[in-house]
Amino acid sequence: MNAFASAYFFNKQWTPHPFQEACWAAMAQGKSGLLNAPTGYGKTFAMWFGILDHYYRQDTGVGRRGLHTLWITPLRALSKEILLATQDVSRELELDYRIELRTGDTPTHDRQRQRRHPPQALITTPESVHLLLASKGYRSFFENLAFIIVDEWHELLGNKRGVLAELAIQHLRTIQPALMTWGISATIGNLAEAKSILTRDDGSALIRADIEKAIRLETLFPDELDKYPWSGHLGTRLAAKALDVIHANHTTLLFTNTRSQAEIWYQKLLEADIRLAGQLALHHGSLSEELRLWVEDMLRQGELKAVVCTSSLDLGVDFPAVDCVIQIGSPKGIARFLQRAGRSGHRPGAVSQIYFLPTHSLEIMEGASLTYAIGQHMIEERIPFIRSFDLLIQFMMTLAVSDGFRADALFDEVTRTHCFEKITRDEFDQCLLLITQGGNTLHGYDEFHKVVVEEGLYKVVSRKVAMQHRLSIGAIVSDMMMRVVFKSGKYLGVVEEWFISRLSVGDVFWFGGRSLELLYIRENAAVVKPSRATRAAVPSWLGGRFPISVDYGKSLRHVLDNPHSAYPELAFLRPLFDEQQARSHLPRENELLVEYNQSKYGYHLFVYPFEGKLVHEGMAAILAYRIGQAHPHSFSISSNDYGFELLSAEPFELDRQQVVQLFDPAALMHDINHGVNVEEMAKRTFRDIASISGLMFNGYPGKRQKTKHLQAHASLFFKVFAEYEPENLLYQQAFDEVYDLQLQMARMHRAFLRMQQQQLIYMKNDRFSPFAFPIFTESFRTRYSNEDWAKQLEKLKKELHVG
Amino acid sequence: MLGNALPITLGGIAVYLLPQRALYIPAHQLLVIADWHLGKIQHFRKNGIFIPQNTLANELQQLTALTAVYPTRHVLFLGDLFHSSWNPEWDMLLTYLAERTSLTFSLIIGNHDIIDFERNGSGHLALYDQWELDNQLIFTHQPMASVPEGFINVTGHVHPGYTIRAKGKQRYRLPCFYRERQTFILPAFGKYTGLHTVSPSEDAAIYLILGDEVVHHRPRFR
Structure with missing residues (x-):
């Protein structure tokens, strides 16, 4: 039994949940683990009293010195709430256990004070932990650390911030091997894997709250x-x-x-x-x-x-x-x-x-x-990132700007993380070469300045390089943003630079729920005043292009298979389904519908796999390539989460057997690679990689002009890599991320296998079907061509000369 | 003789727009090149940005090839020739220019030409802020705010590009020469440069670079 919990719960007249008691017991045994619990049921206390119990069991003196607990949250808003809840415990029980925040907002003097007189617990973010590791003498700061708690671990797991957490935790384990790591996660499809990635310990505990919400x-x-x-x-x-x-x-x-x-x-x-x-x-x-x-x-x-x-x-x-x-x-x-x-x-x-x-x-x-x-209790998995070399390079720099690192020890350390478990020493050495010599050097006269090696210790000596790196730590890359302010200087928020660049002075746009008139642009701010206009442009922030999940698609195909079932939604849609059946065909779960029709825009092929927008874009490219094997074609591609469309200016009528062959699961990788668009997609992905790995420096806050001559479009870097060093790990990573994340090759492969099992329904229609119409009217289109560039230009020339 | 170059007149002067992204004036055997941005990659590397090295020789070969096809006495660089403070490639460039004894070279200094010419030398490059030809053309790096009466301002800096829509909802983004009233903007000559998409006004003309050809394009207005 946990004495602190007993006292606190007694005061509050609460009774502990079984999952809380299970956590306290596991922590008392020195275990790491993962707690699966919904918010609002006391998951914070399930951790907190285990922490307090550990702290006060130590000897006074040596043990109770310095930072004891690091509590990592993905969101600053959450950190405030945890601070209040835990501080309340210390107050009620009159404990000298001090808790403080450390985020991007913490003022410099508070940070310095925290270094000199560390509190018992810091509530922080993955980025702030890396910033701590980037400051000189950090080892002594962490030498008595006993706990790392990662809140909302499921939120971090599926993105690069999760890798930041993995690297930081593994590094802290080299300082304090007895460190206990606990994660708190909502229900996801791969809880056991989530636990293993965080704790790296087969004996760690998985505790489920088993509370189901109606x-x-x-x-x-x-x-x-x-x-x-x-x-x-x-x-x-x-x-x-x-x-x-x-x-x-x-x-x-x-x-x-x-x-x-x-x-x-x-x-x-x-x-x-x-x-x-x-x-x-x-x-x-x-x-x-x-x-x-x-x-x-x-x-x-x-x-x-x-x-x-x-x-x-x-x-x-x-x-x-x-x-x-x-x-x-x-x-x-x-x-x-x-x-x-x-x-x-x-x-x-x-x-x-x-x-x-x-x-x-x-x-x-x-x-x-x-x-x-x-x-059916269907729930998605969160797929962790692996082999994120951009973050490995960033991490090497982080350690190099503080106390430096040694190659062998760091290799041993990072290969213990899930993300870098499978990297080779050669790959690791290539990363080292990038930060020391800037890769393989061609010319004797090259002067590359970043990291130097002194007696085996990799470190940064240039203060400028160190400063630039500290400003670049993190895994989230945002678009170039412009501040929106009133003339008085009052700050309203940020909006993409490209949106503002399309407006002229006097134009009106909606932002933060009010209509604003653009007065002028000063440095990095759009200065505005309130407007009375009711019609205005709305900034279309990029994003929101994530696709439906695998399980979501599965459940969609399932309900479509039972159009007569009791769901009120399906009853309501009956007339639309009837129209689809009359105009074309309503596909059952074991059928794959393909439609071909002509319109004044050209010739359209529609396919409905219900696999999500991203997979559809890749499939469309594969189909375009395969069709183009017989006759070179240029297509414009549109897709939504239900299906996709290939549109060509010229007819490409196929017979049934040809359509069946389009869905052959063999040679997918080959066909994707022979399509032109992989490189185009990689070029877009490369922007984030370039920024995370430190290839692009986005400038000092408030002093952007000074570094302008060092700024370049990521596509330029991409071009140089493609021409001179295509084997570079970062360049290759861009392609890997395209295969894994954008084309979702694994998911696509499964989809092709499934489609091959399905019965093909190939309809030649005289107009758009109800299923086709929303895809056709999607405003965002991509271009695909398996004609060579010269041929496309020839065609364009002809059009231009005629037009 | 001039291959796929497109002949037009600027002011009263016959000029050719070259698909190699340069301007040629046969009457003066003058080759005009804007925004080459040599030395840029070395500059980045010196500042700890680990992009692969390119070779200056490959870059210079482009100019050698052009002057072999178009009889040239004078090469005018419209600024942003060398995108760096001094690095060894500057000396290599000066050596290359010095060896081309049949040519004269001029540079209108651009905003990225941050090299200290006093200290590092400018070799055979004559330096200008602007340059005039026949009382008709006035060459600058950046477009002039107001162009003197009777002149056409030939300029660079912008790296103009244009997005063209074609049948089947296709889109292409291509470099171009851009003319609007008294201003004529050249595309960037350098390989490692970006494109700034222009949105032409009604009296603008666009000369698109389509591979090995330059095509006059008239945008349609709604």
């Missing part, structure tokens, strides 16, 4: 069914339905997938019901932190009727007043939907109420597939 899901239907849906079309027409929901509940969160969608919905809801003025707020990642904190504060106090938000409110602190959630558009993943649903009815035992509001008619069926997936 969810009530309802789809909001339009009054009439549109049989030729196009994306986004339905959306705001359902504003009235959303308003009914908002008024029937105390506080509602409306989740959208993109920031521009959030802006538009905020505006439409206000237009539709002026009574909401002052009670409706907007929350997304581009708004200033001040504004976001204000909204969160008002939510906590229950002062708001509704908030339109993006994934910015997926995580974070609890808002007891929220009793209802509306998901606008496809949530694209079952876990994401559950997470959002869980934002309502946060009290133990309460029901989470969520409405699904489709943005085009075909999307209505996702209400049914979600119900099915939740009933």
Whole structure:
């Protein structure tokens, strides 16, 4: 039994959950582990009393000196809540266990004080831990560290920030081998793997809270069914339905997938019901932190009727007043939907109420597939990154700017992480060569300056290099952003530079829920004033292009197979399905539908694998290549999560046997590589890699001009690598990331195997079918050609000479 | 004789737009080259950016090839010739220029020409802030805010590119020569440079570089 927990729980008149007691027991045995528990059920205390128990069992004196616990969260908003909860324990029990925050916002003098007089616990982010490792003499700071807790580990696991955490934790283990590592994770499909990656210890504990939250899901239907849906079309027409929901509940969160969608919905809801003025707020990642904190504060106090938000409110602190959630558009993943649903009815035992509001008619069926997936306990896996050489190079630099590192020891250390488990010594040495000599050098006159080796110790001597590196630590690369400010200097938020560059002075745009007129651009700020105009441009922040998950696609194909089942969504869609059947064909689960038709735009081939947008883009490229084997063609490609389209200016009529051959799972890798677009995609991916590995320096804050002559477009670097050093690890990583993340080759391969088993239904139609129409009207298109560049230019010339 | 070069007139002067991204004026045997950005990769490397080295010889070969096809007495660089403070490639460049005894070379200093000419020398390069020809053309690195009456301003700096839409919803982004009223902008000659997409006004003309050909393109306006 945990004495601290007993006292605290007694005071609060609480009883501990079994999972909390299990954690305390495991920690008392010196174990590491993973706790799987939902928010709102005391997961923080499940860790915290284990930590306190350990601390006060040590001898006074030596043991109780210096930093004892590092608590890592993915989100700064969460760190505040944990700080308050844990500080309350110290106060109530009159303990001298001190807890402090350390994030990007911590002022310099606080950081210096923390170095001199470390608190017992620091609540921080993965980036801030790396910054600590980049400061001189960090080893003594961590020498008494006993615990690392990684909160919301599932959030970090599937992205490069997870690799940051892996590297930092493994390095801290070299300072303190007895370190206990604990993760806290929501339910994901690969919990055991998540535990193993974090703890690197087969004997570590996996503790499940086994608390199931009740969810009530309802789809909001339009009054009439549109049989030729196009994306986004339905959306705001359902504003009235959303308003009914908002008024029937105390506080509602409306989740959208993109920031521009959030802006538009905020505006439409206000237009539709002026009574909401002052009670409706907007929350997304581009708004200033001040504004976001204000909204969160008002939510906590229950002062708001509704908030339109993006994934910015997926995580974070609890808002007891929220009793209802509306998901606008496809949530694209079952876990994401559950997470959002869980934002309502946060009290133990309460029901989470969520409405699904489709943005085009075909999307209505996702209400049914979600119900099915939740009933079947389907949940996605989080796939960890491996072989992220950009982060390895960044990490080498981090250690080089502080106390330096030795190659053999670091190789041994990083190959203990999951991410770099399989790298070879040769690959590791190539990374070393990049930071010491800038790769393989050709000319004697080269002067490369970064890391020097002195008696086997790799270190940075240049203060400038060290400074630039500290400013570049992290795994998130954002677009070039421009600050949006009033003339008074009041900061409103940030918006992509390219959006502002398309506006002229005097133009009006929507931002943060108000219409703003652009006055002028000064340095890195767009200076604006409020405008009365009601029609304005909405910045279309990039992003929101993530595809539906594997499991989501599976459940969609399943409900489509049972169009007569009891789901109200399917009953409502009956006329659309009938139209699809009459015009073309309604595919069953064991059928693959392919449609060909002509229009004034050219010749279209539509395919419906329901595998998500990214896989569809890759499949489309493979099909284009295969079609082009017989006759060279240029295609423009459009796709959504349900299917894709190849559009050509010239006819490419295929017979049934030819279409069957298009879906042959053999030689996928070959056909992708012989398509032109892999390099094009890699070029885009390379931007992040270049930035993370330190190839691109984005400038000193507030002093951008000074480094302008060192800035270059990532595509330039890519071109140079392609020409002079295609075997470079970073260049290769761009291709690997394209295969793994963008083309999702593993998923695509499984999809081709599945499609080969399915019966092919090949329809030649005289016009677009209801399934085809939303794909055709997608505004974002990619280009694909298996004609050579010269041939394409010839054609273009002809067109231009005629036109 | 001039291959796929496109003849046009600027002011009253006959010029050729070369698909190699340069401008040629036969009457003066003058070759005009903008924004070569030599030395850039060495400059990056010196500052700890580990991109692979290229070879200056390959770059210089491009100019040798051009002057072999187009009879040239004078080569005018419209700025951003050398994108770096001094590095050894500057001396190699000066040696190359000195060996081309039949040619004269001029440089209009661009914003990336940050080298200290006083200290590091400029060899056979005559340096200018701007340069005039026949009272008709005025050459600068950056477009002039106002071009004197009766002149055409031939300039670089912008690295103009244009996105063209073709049938089947295809899009191509290509380098171009760009003309708007009294301003005529050359594409960047350097291989390792970006493109700035221009949005032409109604009285603009665009000369697209389509592989080995230059094509006059008239954008349609809605």
